[in-house]
Amino acid sequence: MQVCGVCAEQVPKYRCPTCRVRYCSLLCYKKHKDGCVPELPAPPSAPLSWTQNSGDWAVEDFLDEDSESDRVPLQRLKQLGESEELKALLRNPHLRRLLLTVDRAESKADIMKTAMQEPLFVEFADQCLKIVEPLENEDTMD
Template structure:
């Protein structure tokens, strides 16, 4: 089990988009960001396209680093997000919808995420998403957990 790289106390829920350390809360992120140093990662190898007609579509795994795959959430658990009344209620807020659009359309998504994480509403949204996904993982039977 991992612990927060900032406070060394709680289980981390988030990963710094710049240096990839794990942290547990907004407070830890704020303490960390002053000393954050970017980690240089090798450029991911993108599959070569030999001929446009016969190529298979890329998968997410083709574009992710090995560390990123560890954080991948199975589709079954992601689908629970669409069934959450709490999440739908949060998404009724036009300010949150605008924040999500700005992160999605940003050229530098890591900077946009840093800015969004300063907004308590965005943090509440992120926490709710994690709660939905993580609570489902805790309630799985052992057979279902093995499948994931």
């Protein structure tokens, strides 16, 4: 269960439209808005982690009933977080800015078309797909 990204006490009901952090009340929003960062931040010096930001999203935030068949098993998602290849790619500030741009875009389809023109983004996407949807004969080809 998620907790408010501001007070870390209540279940969040709302999401900041600027930075997407989750918050539970008007009071928490007022506390949050002064420090809200709408533009792309400089990449942090430490590697990103799923739990670093208290406003993390959940898979359920993006799925509707029609999307259930596209759900990735939890074990495969964990493998993404454990992949040294992905960690190495995510150290690149340019890739991190691209990912933030995609995440914050209103039209995901349009921004994905643009992002897929970037070789670094394609490399990242390919690496993710190798983990999430490995080819059945991939092990036998090596």
